[in-house]
Amino acid sequence: MIIAERKPVDEIKGFIEGKKKVLVVGCRGCVTVCNAGGTKEVGILASLLRLDAQKDGRDLTVDEHTLERQCDPEYIDELVELVEKKYDAILSMACSVGPQFLARRYPKEKIYPSLNTCFIGGALAHGIWAEHCQACGNCIIHNFGGMCPISRCSKSLLNGPCGGSAGGVCEISKEVECIWHLIATKVMEENRLDEFAPIQPIKDWSSSRDGGPRKIVREELVK
Amino acid sequence: MSEEFEPRIIAFCCQYCAYSAADMAGSMRLQYPCNVEIVLIPCTGRFDVILALKAFESGADGVYVAGCLEGNCHFLDGNIRAKKRVAYLRKELESIGVEPDRLAMYNLSASQGPRFAEIVKEFSDIVTGLGPSPMRKKLAA
Amino acid sequence: MTRELKTNSRLEKVLVSGAFAVTGELGPPRHCSAHEVAEKAKHLVGNVDSVNITDNQTAVVRMSSLAAGLLAQKEGLEANMQMVCRDRNRIAMESDLLGAHALGINNILALSGDHQKFGDHPQSKNVFDLDSINLIQVIKMMRDEGRLLSGQELPPEGRPKLFIGGAYNPFADPEDYRVHRVAKKVAAGADFLQSQCIYDMDRFRRFMAKAVDMGLTEKTYFLAGVTPLKSLGMARYMKNNVPGITVPDSLIDRLKGVPKEKQAEEGIKIACEQIQEFKEMKGVAGVHLMLIEWEHMVPTIVKEAKLVPRPQV
Structure with missing residues (x-):
């Protein structure tokens, strides 16, 4: 899923400075699962903003609403009636797709991103998420014992590990595991060194972001 | 004004310890400040930051969570989870310029009636020292 | 091993002649003073066969390795231009390789490069379009097959005759895999390989024995990396803070047993002992002296280790 993190309250406060009526919009997709922008997080942010305003004696109304998803137009449409209530700012608590879809659908509204979209990843444990994919558009993890060196090696090496791998951790930080250490260890344990000996071919990055913004059209699904 | 100020405190108490301790404090006729309103929860693991936020929004001057001694949670680690949530919300309160000491976590056992009374007094003193919650200025006006 | 010369590299000639290479x-400086390059070069002229010109090492911005390499060649050295994959994509790399050879560079050392997190621009975007092994393949393709990665053909007179180098680090982990990674560099077409600073001789001996056993040293020249320890403090720093460098306790103890003012001298002595062993070690074709900001000691060390005079090739 897409892993996101709420922006610091101060930054969000900056978005709504001088505004009196604010709508916080959550998303029940990825950001609910990673505890960044679901109903609960919408409640917390809205409450913090209200308390902050009360503390300063400012007049501020903060409404809350969570959509099924913010990356599909039909759910974005559901906000029509609420938007008619004329908010001074709409804070989207979805990944960056959400505020963009909101801004396109409601061009007159002032839409702000309240989350920082961080990466495509999974939960290692409750409360711990790690990056696992970089959306290069051409998955080859089966060549690496089921691990992705493009997203999980600091240098995206296809023929690692580099000389900075020490004790299973990456040279950039002891907090970062060396994925190539894991790949190499697995290959050796499984006695597959021969199979693994060929050089990984030079990567074609054109299916990645490097080829420009990407779009998929599935004719059989398009109305 | 500060002399007359009586803080409004909400205490989220676990039924297995703090809540029973409160009972005991009552039956022991122990004196403690009467400005605390107790909310019974099945375990402090049920405590959620939104509950404390709602309490503050409704005009509480202080909120505390009282659970079992660490290692003695009926549900194993509910009190540890609560401790982390309290620590998290204290930071969030700080980020909007509110004294984090308005929110606290205490641990005690069911047999500690006197300790319960002590905690109420201790926390009440802290919050009295901090004065009325800045977050309820508007409500008071 | 005897081979036909592939390039005009002096380093290649020395290695092919069978002499122990240095x-x-x-x-390069963190500014654009050509004078500083010339000053550092002075200590190296006549003492080494070729000199590596680092490419923004530790991701700190310095004069480009191509420019500094050309300045060093003006002083009478032969440059071994380092090229990292961190800062350029394949377009820029191929272009720089063509340009470098046109300007007289004969040796290239292909590296992945230190992550920019260490450097003075940790906010920068990195590239890593290719990795070091892919880069070796590309250089070889340009030289031997006469084409770019795109398939674009290079006319016979327009093929960069570059002697291709790579790095190897027997001290990084997992230890047992290191030789297999080196095998990929050999297979990719590396003509020579230079190692990370060696302190742990036991581990290096184990590594070389495997490399010899796998026949890698028959295909590629392996140079052993030497960086004399200046002090006990430096030894401890290397041991604890540099990922991929191991310093055995025996070496730390040896420096500990020497008064502070004599430690540098002891460090040189240790390095000379190592070099002596490398000269006799099967599979080692030379040494790579990395005297980081200590270039003025190069004349001393090559003299004490009996590495001079360098062969005339």
């Missing part, structure tokens, strides 16, 4: 290292 390479040095020169870090």
